[in-house]
Amino acid sequence: MAGKKMKLVIAGGGTAGWITAAALAHQMGEILDITLVESQEIGTIGVGEATIPPMRTFHRFLGINEQEFMRATNATFKLGIQFENWRQIGEKYFHSFGVTGKQTIITDFIHFWLRGRELGIASEFGDYCLEYKAALKNRFSLNEHSKINYAFHLDAGRYASFLRARAEARGVTRVEGKIASVQQHPDTGFIVSLTLESGQEIAGDLFIDCTGMRGLLIEQCLQTGFEEWDHWLPCDSAIAVQTESHGPAVPYTKSIAHHAGWRWQIPLQHRVGNGIVFSGSHLSDDEATNMLLSSMEGKVLTEPRVIKFKTGRRKKSWNKNCIAMGLASGFLEPLESTSIHMIMTAVTRLLQLFPHGEIKQSIVDEYNTQAKSEYERIRDFIILHYKATERDDSPFWRYCKEMEIPSDLKHRIALFKDFGRSNQVEGELFRLDSWTQVMLGQGIMPSSYHPIVGLMSDRDLQNFLNSIAADVDKSIAMMSTHHDFVNKYGGVL
Numbered sequence: 001m002a003g004k005k006m007k008l009v010i011a012g013g014g015t016a017g018w019i020t021a022a023a024l025a026h027q028m029g030e031i032l033d034i035t036l037v038e039s040q041e042i043g044t045i046g047v048g049e050a051t052i053p054p055m056r057t058f059h060r061f062l063g064i065n066e067q068e069f070m071r072a073t074n075a076t077f078k079l080g081i082q083f084e085n086w087r088q089i090g091e092k093y094f095h096s097f098g099v100t101g102k103q104t105i106i107t108d109f110i111h112f113w114l115r116g117r118e119l120g121i122a123s124e125f126g127d128y129c130l131e132y133k134a135a136l137k138n139r140f141s142l143n144e145h146s147k148i149n150y151a152f153h154l155d156a157g158r159y160a161s162f163l164r165a166r167a168e169a170r171g172v173t174r175v176e177g178k179i180a181s182v183q184q185h186p187d188t189g190f191i192v193s194l195t196l197e198s199g200q201e202i203a204g205d206l207f208i209d210c211t212g213m214r215g216l217l218i219e220q221c222l223q224t225g226f227e228e229w230d231h232w233l234p235c236d237s238a239i240a241v242q243t244e245s246h247g248p249a250v251p252y253t254k255s256i257a258h259h260a261g262w263r264w265q266i267p268l269q270h271r272v273g274n275g276i277v278f279s280g281s282h283l284s285d286d287e288a289t290n291m292l293l294s295s296m297e298g299k300v301l302t303e304p305r306v307i308k309f310k311t312g313r314r315k316k317s318w319n320k321n322c323i324a325m326g327l328a329s330g331f332l333e334p335l336e337s338t339s340i341h342m343i344m345t346a347v348t349r350l351l352q353l354f355p356h357g358e359i360k361q362s363i364v365d366e367y368n369t370q371a372k373s374e375y376e377r378i379r380d381f382i383i384l385h386y387k388a389t390e391r392d393d394s395p396f397w398r399y400c401k402e403m404e405i406p407s408d409l410k411h412r413i414a415l416f417k418d419f420g421r422s423n424q425v426e427g428e429l430f431r432l433d434s435w436t437q438v439m440l441g442q443g444i445m446p447s448s449y450h451p452i453v454g455l456m457s458d459r460d461l462q463n464f465l466n467s468i469a470a471d472v473d474k475s476i477a478m479m480s481t482h483h484d485f486v487n488k489y490g491g492v493l
Contacts, residue, residue, distance in 0.1 A: 005033040009202055011179060011194060011217055012210035013038030015156050016326025016343045018163035020208055023347045025170035026062050028354065034171065035202055037194060039178045049266045049273045050078060050253045050337040051151040053097050054429075058344045062166070070490025072162040073154040074269040076249045077482060079135040081336070083441060085257040088390050093441025094252070095336075097149040098131030099433055101468050107450040110420050110436055112461065114449040121462045125440055128468045129433075130475055135252045139479035142489070151337070153253065153266045153273075175202060179211075182221040190321045191217060206321050206355075209328040218314055218324040225315040226330075232383045232405065233311040234396070235261045235333055239288055240275040240305050243298035248483035255335060256295075259283075259394040262335070263292060269486060272298060277333055280308075282396045309333075317371040318364045323350060330375060335382050338429070345374060374429070380409040381430045381438070388413065388442035413444060420446030 008024065010017050013036060021036050059069065069075065080096035087093070101109030109128070116122030126132035131149055134140060142148070168174060177196035185192050193203040209217035218224050230236060249267035256263050261278035276292040283291075289304045313330030317323060324330075326343045349370055353363050387405050391397035412435065415421050422435035456464070480488075 005031055006206060007033045007035070007204040008206045008208065009194065009204035010034065010036040010208040010210055012036075012212065012328070013160065013164070013174075014210065014212070014326070015160050015163075015340060016212075016328070017208075017210035018160045018167060019340070019343050020210060020325050020347050021167035021172045022062060022163040022170075023058075023344075023351065025167050025172050027351055029170045029172075034167075035173045035175055035204070036167070037175045037177060037179060037196070037202055039176065041178065049156050049268070050081075050153050050264075050334070052337050052341050052429075053149050053151045054341055055151055055344065058348070061348075064166075067490045069162065070152070070486075073152075073158045074271075075152045075154040075490060076268055076486055077140050077251045078151040078153050078253060078337075079131040079140070079148070079251045081253045081255055082135075083255050083257070083385070085391075086255070086262075086385060086389060087441065087443045089393065093437070094126055094132050094135065095434060095437045095441065096126070096129050096131040096135060097151065098129045099149075100125060100129040100132070100436070101465075104452075106452055108421070108432060108436075110446070111449040111453045112456075112464065114420055114446060115453045115456075116461055116465050119458055119461070121458070122465055123469060125437070128465070128472065130472050133472055134476055134479060135250070137476060138248070138250055138482045139476050140251050140482040140485045141479040142485075143478070150251075153249070153268050155268055155270075175200070179216060182217060184221065188320070189222070191221065206323070206359075209322055209324045210326055212327045213309060213331065215314065215324060215328045217322045218316075218319060218328055222319045222322060224319045224324075226310065226312055227315055228310055228312040229379060230311055232379070232403065233333060233386070234279045234281070234399065235277045236309060236311070237280045237283075237285065237288065238275055238277045238307040238309065238333075239285070239292055240273070240307065241292060241296065241303075242301040243272045243274055243296050244301060245270065245272055246298040248481070249486070251482040253337065257391075258291060260288075260396045263295065264334070269491065271301060272296075277335075279396055282394070313372070313375045316364075316368050317346065318367045321359055323367070329371070332375070332378055332382060335385060336378070336430070338378050341429070342374070342378070346371065373425075373427075376406075376408075377425065377428050378430070380406055380412070381434070383409055384413070384435075384438055385442065388439065388444055390443055413439070416446060417444055418447060420449050 010021055017036055080094055082094050084092045103109045113122050177198050179194050180197045181195045183193045191207045193201050195201050254265040260282035263276040266273035274296050276288050278288045285306050309331050311331055314324055317329045325346050353367050386400040389401050416439050422432045
């Protein structure tokens with residue numbers, strides 16, 4: 001019937017549910033009747049508090065005011081991640097969000113840097129990157145003189161509430177209650193409705209599963225299947241704790257490796273998010289809790305919360321008339337802060353492939369192909385951090401160092417080691433600069449560089465390198481401290 005709205009039901013709230021609701025309501029609210037079902041009695045993971053720069057594009061897409069968002073979520077800025085103890089105990093490196101140096105149509109900046117390093121005229125690789133140096137000097141500004149690439153640290157619970165208000169203002173209906181059962185069509189197997197413990201029935205045409213790792217719709221009902229990646233990513237547990245701030249927030253996340261995994265520090269305006277990720281085969285929950293608590297500064301605000309997980313993905317993100325979002329679709333540990341980003345790309349993918357009337361299998365197949373590719377590319381980037389290590393001080397790190405890895409990643413490492421090149425795939429999240437910084441940081445040094453850089457005279461090369469470093473320093477000199485800028489720009493009122 002003309003004008004009839006499609007009934008879309010979102011099972012579960014939290015970050016995944018309310019990102020999905022806000023995006024769909026903003027773009028397609030006039031043709032969708034959106035209902036979100038969630039229960040206050042069911043907790044959310046709520047530890048995805050560090051983000052990556054594409055979030056800003058998604059926010060512009062939804063018309064979100066950045067300063068309003070920062071005040072609502074107690075957010076700070078993020079310029080990258082500092083990795084400690086990953087290559088060797090006591091060593092640090094930085095994965096920034098910036099572009100390092102300048103490149104030509106033929107070759108990338110690292111080749112000029114490698115030649116300069118050979119001649120003794122190049123400084124550290126990060127000295128040619130604005131975001132790297134600004135982060136370590138605790139500087140930040142947004143102005144015409146410094147085009148800086150950044151993301152945010154945020155309070156995940158406050159972020160979900162912020163998006164909920166926007167979604168409800170655009171007509172999304174929230175229903176409180178626990179889902180007791182899922183009804184399927186006897187012939188097609190499509191989901192037709194959700195029955196709550198109260199007896200209320202929520203019917204729909206299209207269902208979004210945001211029920212977290214349990215995958216109430218996509219797995220428990222539709223039995224989609226799960227592809228595990230624990231042989232490449234052996235951590236299976238995490239513990240999260242919040243503490244009071246013990247000093248001005250720095251504009252970067254810390255990732256600090258230990259003998260059986262790693263721990264994080266995420267500085268917000270009002271507190272610090274802390275956590276530890278570990279392999280349960282190499283460290284007990286009690287040992288991990290003690291390690292985490294003994295490493296923290298500031299008063300502890302919350303009880304340690306243990307989270308068990310399986311790394312991997314659903315074999316289908318879209319099955320019949322159900323699409324899994326967030327943890328319901330799979331899990332990759334938050335080493336590179338990709339959790340919220342992957343919710344946003346999943347919603348964007350759904351918007352681009354949204355069915356008109358009947359759900360066609362070709363649309364479902366395309367969605368699943370893109371989702372699979374995204375998961376695998378991000379997975380390989382995370383595996384790189386574990387595989388490319390020189391640590392042999394524990395069984396955990398010896399396993400990571402010696403494990404077999406996916407063939408695509410093996411090729412990437414070999415290509416970089418032999419020629420200093422990071423091959424790219426169209427649409428890939430982590431681009432050349434990210435791969436280069438992590439490769440170098442983990443100790444993979446190219447054995448050669450492109451011959452074209454040898455055509456530049458030593459003096460011209462030195463001037464080229466010096467001018468880039470000088471431009472970086474000039475931009476930083478005009479920046480505020482991160483703390484001062486946050487207070488003026490997006491500080492809590």
